[in-house]
Amino acid sequence: MVLRESPFPSRALAALDGLAQGLLCPGFWALNRLLDLQPTTAERARGRRCCGCTGRALAGLACAALLLLSLPLTALGLLLWLPAQAARRPFACHQAVTAAALPPWDLQQRRSFTFVTANLCLLPSGLAKFSNLGQTLQRAAYAARQLAPEPPSAHASLIPPGHGEAGGYGGTLCGPPRPHGEGGPRHYGSVAVEVEGDAAEHTPAGTAKLLPADASQRFPADLSERFPADADFLCLQEVFDAGAAARLRQQLAKSFPHIVYDVGARGLQGCGLKLFGSGLFLASRYPLLAVQYHCYPNGAREDALSAKGLLSVQVLLACAQGQRVVGYLSCTHLQAPAPDAAIRSEQLRLGLHWVQLFQDAHEEPGDIVAFDVFCGDLNFDNCSRGDEPNQSHEIFKLYRDPCRDPVPPNPPGAGPWGLPSPPCPPRTLSQPGGRQQFLAGPILSSGQLDPEAGDAWQGRRVDYVLYRPHRDNQPLREEVERISFITQLASRSDHLPVALRLAVGPRAP
Numbered sequence: 001m002v003l004r005e006s007p008f009p010s011r012a013l014a015a016l017d018g019l020a021q022g023l024l025c026p027g028f029w030a031l032n033r034l035l036d037l038q039p040t041t042a043e044r045a046r047g048r049r050c051c052g053c054t055g056r057a058l059a060g061l062a063c064a065a066l067l068l069l070s071l072p073l074t075a076l077g078l079l080l081w082l083p084a085q086a087a088r089r090p091f092a093c094h095q096a097v098t099a100a101a102l103p104p105w106d107l108q109q110r111r112s113f114t115f116v117t118a119n120l121c122l123l124p125s126g127l128a129k130f131s132n133l134g135q136t137l138q139r140a141a142y143a144a145r146q147l148a149p150e151p152p153s154a155h156a157s158l159i160p161p162g163h164g165e166a167g168g169y170g171g172t173l174c175g176p177p178r179p180h181g182e183g184g185p186r187h188y189g190s191v192a193v194e195v196e197g198d199a200a201e202h203t204p205a206g207t208a209k210l211l212p213a214d215a216s217q218r219f220p221a222d223l224s225e226r227f228p229a230d231a232d233f234l235c236l237q238e239v240f241d242a243g244a245a246a247r248l249r250q251q252l253a254k255s256f257p258h259i260v261y262d263v264g265a266r267g268l269q270g271c272g273l274k275l276f277g278s279g280l281f282l283a284s285r286y287p288l289l290a291v292q293y294h295c296y297p298n299g300a301r302e303d304a305l306s307a308k309g310l311l312s313v314q315v316l317l318a319c320a321q322g323q324r325v326v327g328y329l330s331c332t333h334l335q336a337p338a339p340d341a342a343i344r345s346e347q348l349r350l351g352l353h354w355v356q357l358f359q360d361a362h363e364e365p366g367d368i369v370a371f372d373v374f375c376g377d378l379n380f381d382n383c384s385r386g387d388e389p390n391q392s393h394e395i396f397k398l399y400r401d402p403c404r405d406p407v408p409p410n411p412p413g414a415g416p417w418g419l420p421s422p423p424c425p426p427r428t429l430s431q432p433g434g435r436q437q438f439l440a441g442p443i444l445s446s447g448q449l450d451p452e453a454g455d456a457w458q459g460r461r462v463d464y465v466l467y468r469p470h471r472d473n474q475p476l477r478e479e480v481e482r483i484s485f486i487t488q489l490a491s492r493s494d495h496l497p498v499a500l501r502l503a504v505g506p507r508a509p
Contacts, residue, residue: 003093003288007262008084017084023077027070028124034063035126040134042491085267090293091311094249096257102287105318105325107368107475110505113317114228115465116147117331117375118489118497119237122244122279131494139492140244144251146227146488147234147283224484225426228499233315235331236281237377240306248281256283258315264307265295272299276306280331280376282313289326290314290362294354296347301337308333310351312358317370325368330355332376338447341389344380348395370476370504372468374399377495381460385452386445399466402480402500426487429496435459438490465500470507477507 008014037056105111120143121128125136133139234256239245245261253259264277278293295309310332318325332351335343355374363369374395380387382404396404428434439459442450470477481501489497 003095003291004089005092005094007089007092009087009089013084013087016080017088020077020081020084023073024081027067027074027077030063030067030070032124032126034060034067035129036134037063038129040129040132042132043134082267085265088266090263090265090295090307091260091291092262093288093291094253094257094259094261095288096253102316102318105320107320108506110503111317111370112230112481112501112503113233113327113371114231114499114501115233115235115329115373115375116227116231116486116497116499117235117237117377117463117465118143118147118486119333119377119463119493119495120244120489121238121493121495122248123238123240125241127240133492133494136241136244137247140239140241140247141251142492143489144248147231147248148252148255222482222484223430224486224488224499226488227486227497228484228501230501231499232285233329233373234281234283235329235375236283237331237333238279239281240276240279245281252283256285258284258286258288260288260291260311260313263293263311264309265293266307269295269307272304274305274307278307278309278311279333280309280311282311282329282331284313284315284329286315286317286327288313289316290358292354292358294350296335296350298343298346299335300340300343303335303337308335308347310354312355314358314362320368323366323368324364325370326363327370328355328359328372330358330374330376332374332378334377334379336379338386338443339445341380341387341445344378344390345393348378348390348393352395352398368476369470369474371478371502372399373465373500373502374468375463375465375498375500377462378464379462381442381462384442384444384460385450386443386447395466399468401464401466402483403461424490426490429487429490461496461498463495463498465498467500467502475507476504479503479505 006014008017037060120140121131121133122136122140122143123131125134128134128136234252236248239248239261242262249259249261260280260282262277263280263282264274266274266277274295278295280293290313292312293309295307299306299308310330312328312330315327315329316324317327330351332347334347351374359372378390380390382391382401424434424438428438440449442453442460444450465483467478467480479502481503482499483501484499486497486499489495
């Protein structure tokens with residue numbers, strides 16, 4: 001399979017698309033600036049409105065006038081843009097040429113792979129204001145720097161190794177230090193904090209000893225302030241803005257030489273008129289052997305305007321005894337509105353079907369499969385009554401969610417992180433009070449907060465990294481080393497990214 005940089009088969013079609021984009025630009029810019037006049041809560045709190053009500057009204061009138069004047073150009077641009085999209089391949093690939101060959105893999109040795117999924121909410125700034133976020137290009141530049149970080153310092157995690165154990169569902173707690181001599185437990189969700197007597201004097205500032213609610217259910221989870229420096233794969237959602245995608249690609253290419261971007265079937269498609277792509281963006285340290293994208297045909301409401309779908313890749317990890325060692329990774333973003341559980345369930349069913357077709361088409365005889373990972377923003381949690389129709393989906397029988405009980409759904413309050421709203425400082429999430437203030441609570445099917453949720457909930461988790469257990473005919477087995485909920489973008493996105501470190505080694509005899 002040839003993975004080309006340009007999504008267009010010829011330079012003429014690429015030039016036609018560029019011309020169409022240029023004609024659409026004035027109208028798009030005016031509409032975006034009009035929507036961008038609404039300040040976020042953070043801008044209000046800082047008192048940094050660039051102009052008062054009169055100034056904003058005048059700016060709004062100017063943008064509206066420009067929008068009306070640009071309508072003829074917009075119509076012409078749309079007429080050129082639609083046929084160009086019909087010939088466009090639904091993704092572009094950046095593949096850096098590397099001279100070094102992949103090292104061989106002794107299958108008797110374990111290797112670890114780290115996967116990160118993050119919804120960055122990189123829409124055009126005017127649309128991002130509906131999520132209480134703005135400054136899309138600046139947020140993209142910041143996110144790119146954090147996603148490819150320098151090696152972590154000793155304080156990379158809010159819960160340093162050796163200072164805590166997490167509860168059975170992967171939820172963690174890092175409470176503020178108590179005054180000397182003040183003891184007794186603190187309960188939050190599925191964990192209890194205990195700092196007794198003189199022991200508190202030796203507890204580092206900002207940390208506490210964590211006691212799982214069930215000591216037999218221990219899990220290596222943490223609440224991390226930074227992204228892992230050893231990430232092998234990045235699966236990003238809502239990278240809709242072209243300028244933001246370019247900044248991500250430029251920065252991440254230094255650490256991730258293989259990138260799939262500009263994903264989505266725009267224009268008139270079988271699943272309707274798509275004005276936006278899928279927003280999916282995938283970066284890998286390992287070479288890509290095959291890439292495939294499918295658009296969900298049942299998008300509804302505001303989601304119908306974007307080409308949400310499933311992106312699947314096959315990566316080459318190593319060679320072992322003359323056989324390819326490959327991995328499969330799929331990234332998706334499901335229907336968002338809370339009442340649309342049936343749409344999400346059908347999208348997951350289609351996603352599982354497409355994943356199987358992709359693997360059947362590209363797996364060669366003798367291939368050794370190291371991992372099969374499914375991740376992304378699924379837009380439902382494992383603690384809300386309103387999400388119950390999705391919580392028992394068939395996907396959880398085929399893929400394992402390291403953060404949930406084997407028998408779904410989890411009781412309210414047991415599931416870990418998701419959706420901070422509005423944006424807040426990262427360290428606020430290390431405190432129970434901060435989490436209660438900034439994390440969205442369990443919901444009903446209408447999307448309204450559940451009045452019966454009580455005070456024990458930890459927050460919705462709608463971002464997942466799932467893995468499929470190895471088949472019996474494979475010589476490898478997997479083991480979860482760590483799952484992390486990352487707060488570094490808490491003030492720059494309305495999601496908390498998730499990182500999974502998966503160890504792959506020889507199957508026990």
